[in-house]
Amino acid sequence: MMKSLSRNIVLLFIVIVSFAMLSACGSSSDNANSDNTLELIYQAPDDAFESWMNKVKDQFEKEHDGVKVKITPVQSNEGDYSSKKILMMKTEDTAPDIVMEDSNDIHADSTAGYLEPLTDDVNNWDDWDQFYDQVKDGMKGEGDNTYGAPVSTDVRGLWYNKKVLAKAGIDVPWEPKTWDDVLDAAKKLKGKVEVPIWLNAGKAMGEGTTMQTFLVLLNGTDNDLYDEDSDKWVVKSDGFLNSLNFVHNVFANDLGPSLSWGITGQAGAKVATELMPKGEVGIALDGSWLPGNWQEDGNAPWPEWEDNIDIAPMPTENGQDPGHVTVSGGWTLAVPAKAHNKDLAKEFIKLATSKDNLRYGSQLTPRKDIAELDEYQNLKYQKKMTDFLEFTNYRPTYDDYPAVSSNIQAAVESVATGNLTPEKAMDKFAEDTQRNVDKENTTTK
Amino acid sequence: MTFYFSFTNMALTGAAASNTEFVGFDNFVRMFKDPSFKTSLITTIIFLIASAVVGQQVIGFLVAFLMKRKARPFRRIIGLLVLAGWITPEVVVAFVWFAFLSDDGTLNTMLGFAGIKPIAWLLDFPLISVIFVNIWHGAAFSMLMYQAALDDVPEEVEEAAKIDGASAWQRLWRVTLPIIKGATVTNMALVTLQTLGVFTLIYALTGGGPGEKTNTLPVFMYKEAFVNYQIGYGTAISLVLLVFGILLSLLYIRFLKTDS
Numbered sequence: 001m002m003k004s005l006s007r008n009i010v011l012l013f014i015v016i017v018s019f020a021m022l023s024a025c026g027s028s029s030d031n032a033n034s035d036n037t038l039e040l041i042y043q044a045p046d047d048a049f050e051s052w053m054n055k056v057k058d059q060f061e062k063e064h065d066g067v068k069v070k071i072t073p074v075q076s077n078e079g080d081y082s083s084k085k086i087l088m089m090k091t092e093d094t095a096p097d098i099v100m101e102d103s104n105d106i107h108a109d110s111t112a113g114y115l116e117p118l119t120d121d122v123n124n125w126d127d128w129d130q131f132y133d134q135v136k137d138g139m140k141g142e143g144d145n146t147y148g149a150p151v152s153t154d155v156r157g158l159w160y161n162k163k164v165l166a167k168a169g170i171d172v173p174w175e176p177k178t179w180d181d182v183l184d185a186a187k188k189l190k191g192k193v194e195v196p197i198w199l200n201a202g203k204a205m206g207e208g209t210t211m212q213t214f215l216v217l218l219n220g221t222d223n224d225l226y227d228e229d230s231d232k233w234v235v236k237s238d239g240f241l242n243s244l245n246f247v248h249n250v251f252a253n254d255l256g257p258s259l260s261w262g263i264t265g266q267a268g269a270k271v272a273t274e275l276m277p278k279g280e281v282g283i284a285l286d287g288s289w290l291p292g293n294w295q296e297d298g299n300a301p302w303p304e305w306e307d308n309i310d311i312a313p314m315p316t317e318n319g320q321d322p323g324h325v326t327v328s329g330g331w332t333l334a335v336p337a338k339a340h341n342k343d344l345a346k347e348f349i350k351l352a353t354s355k356d357n358l359r360y361g362s363q364l365t366p367r368k369d370i371a372e373l374d375e376y377q378n379l380k381y382q383k384k385m386t387d388f389l390e391f392t393n394y395r396p397t398y399d400d401y402p403a404v405s406s407n408i409q410a411a412v413e414s415v416a417t418g419n420l421t422p423e424k425a426m427d428k429f430a431e432d433t434q435r436n437v438d439k440e441n442t443t444t445k
Numbered sequence: 446m447t448f449y450f451s452f453t454n455m456a457l458t459g460a461a462a463s464n465t466e467f468v469g470f471d472n473f474v475r476m477f478k479d480p481s482f483k484t485s486l487i488t489t490i491i492f493l494i495a496s497a498v499v500g501q502q503v504i505g506f507l508v509a510f511l512m513k514r515k516a517r518p519f520r521r522i523i524g525l526l527v528l529a530g531w532i533t534p535e536v537v538v539a540f541v542w543f544a545f546l547s548d549d550g551t552l553n554t555m556l557g558f559a560g561i562k563p564i565a566w567l568l569d570f571p572l573i574s575v576i577f578v579n580i581w582h583g584a585a586f587s588m589l590m591y592q593a594a595l596d597d598v599p600e601e602v603e604e605a606a607k608i609d610g611a612s613a614w615q616r617l618w619r620v621t622l623p624i625i626k627g628a629t630v631t632n633m634a635l636v637t638l639q640t641l642g643v644f645t646l647i648y649a650l651t652g653g654g655p656g657e658k659t660n661t662l663p664v665f666m667y668k669e670a671f672v673n674y675q676i677g678y679g680t681a682i683s684l685v686l687l688v689f690g691i692l693l694s695l696l697y698i699r700f701l702k703t704d705s
Contacts, residue, residue: 111459260565417655
């Protein structure tokens with residue numbers, strides 16, 4: 001019996017291996033690099049982006065006789081997409097003509113020589129004035145050049161459940177003025193909902209922990225992560241410690257999510273698609289894209305979400321100027337340095353990001369003229385969050401940022417899990433960062 | 446190439462991507478100073494010994510031994526159950542076990558029936574959990590190896606020992622095990638090397654966390670190379686992993702030689 005079973009297993013093995021090899025062949029031999037084909041890659045799945053691009057593709061192909069646009073989905077999560085995209089851009093054979101690029105990657109990718117500068121092109125482009133200045137600043141990389149056209153932007157804030165807060169005796173609309181106001185509200189919600197206040201706090205959430213939690217906190221203190229004057233990373237500061245203390249206060253007082261899922265990679269999805277619609281989250285410090293989950297075509301349609309949920313800007317630590325704080329990122333369309341049809345690619349990007357074509361879905365629009373449209377103004381939350389752009393910050397996405405960000409995630413997680421005190425976590429962060437970026441590139445405040 | 450890259454500051458993006466420089470032993474010096482490397486080396490050794498050397502070997506042997514000369518249907522059912530773990534791809538194994546071990550997973554539901562409070566397995570016992578899952582995944586390989594080896598043990602020898610008055614334990618210890626020693630060492634070598642490279646299972650189950658509790662060398666290497674984009678440093682770690690594997694293989698070969 002065992003012999004025949006072993007033989008079956010060997011056969012199964014052969015079938016699986018051959019299948020894997022065949023599918024690998026299929027994807028590698030399928031590159032479209034001929035002169036009249038324009039290849040665009042994006043991080044999939046993203047149905048809204050895909051349908052928007054398909055529309056632009058049809059229009060572009062009609063306007064450019066004989067040109068074919070090929071839209072290639074790259075199935076991956078955020079971290080993997082960056083690596084895959086870089087590996088494709090590295091060699092001429094695989095370089096696409098247009099890449100969907102996270103504004104976070106622009107600095108490092110342009111320094112590495114992967115991207116084509118678009119400064120001259122955008123300066124000659126009438127529409128360029130229509131993009132918000134803060135968003136345009138986020139497109140800059142090596143040599144202060146512009147490397148991408150923004151397709152979206154985002155902000156972070158405190159999403160809260162109006163009904164749950166009202167039941168707990170908190171005035172709605174809720175307008176916290178300091179961090180203490182936020183913590184007080186969370187304390188009042190304790191015992192009334194499963195998660196009084198939700199924060200990304202795990203390494204598994206990667207950049208989400210740095211950007212949605214830590215930087216939103218740190219930017220509300222008097223300290224920064226990067227000192228632009230001395231070009232050094234600030235590895236220890238009162239603001240840094242206070243930010244970790246905020247995380248500590250949330251988790252040590254059982255105001256945050258249960259750690260057994262709260263620090264796993266599934267946490268973000270669970271909050272947005274399961275717990276919030278069930279009314280089990282009081283407050284969530286998260287991004288502007290959250291309601292995207294609740295749209296008709298989203299992951300967890302929730303038609304009544306607007307009756308339940310509202311957003312308040314995150315206050316600064318003690319209410320100091322400018323009173324509120326947020327962090328922005330967003331996606332761009334960029335042209336790889338090794339693209340084959342750069343001129344056509346630039347034309348395509350112009351068309352895609354024009355006033356008539358640029359779609360924002362659940363994201364915020366980077367264009368002022370779109371923000372003024374009645375159609376956009378009627379989207380209550382998009383309009384509200386677009387105002388956050390007035391006080392937004394971008395990340396210091398220098399070359400060493402990925403390593404620094406990774407150390408921040410470790411610090412936040414160790415504080416949330418109670419493995420380290422905020423002081424010890426900051427010491428470890430300083431030690432790790434000094435090793436990663438060289439001690440002379442760091443400073444303390 | 447890996448050998449060369451490990452002596453450079455090569456990065457996937459940023460300045461070091463376009464301007465890769467030879468940095469000598471910098472990556473290795475950094476590695477040995479890096480507390481995360483030390484932690485992940487220790488984690489790797491624990492994972493290796495517990496899940497491969499002890500877990501898969503012992504369980505594989507026990508299953509094979511207990512199945513010997515048992516009724517056909519019984520052998521078939523047990524064999525299929527054990528093999529199910531082996532033929533399932535690592536990433537599927539990870540997701541199945543994630544569902545089983547999560548807060549509201551099957552295990553906690555079952556414990557709930559017995560009145561036991563839910564346990565956050567992957568948070569409170571992450572290393573034990575991944576060790577257990579890897580044993581489940583890999584024990585079938587050892588079972589097959591031992592089945593073949595045990596089938597080769599001549600029945601007459603065992604019969605003779607039995608007539609001489611040896612107890613079951615003595616027959617196992619003094620007769621069976623020495624005869625299959627060669628197969629044991631070969632199996633040990635294969636299972637060790639296979640386990641040393643386990644990545645998907647751990648990465649999908651715990652992502653190397655919480656903290657660095659399940660950050661074995663392959664996970665550590667992946668994170669440095671593809672999350673922090675430090676290809677040079679990542680390849681240096683992979684080189685150490687390779688050397689570690691070679692050393693273990695040499696050790697086993699030595700065992701085999703003394704055996705012959």
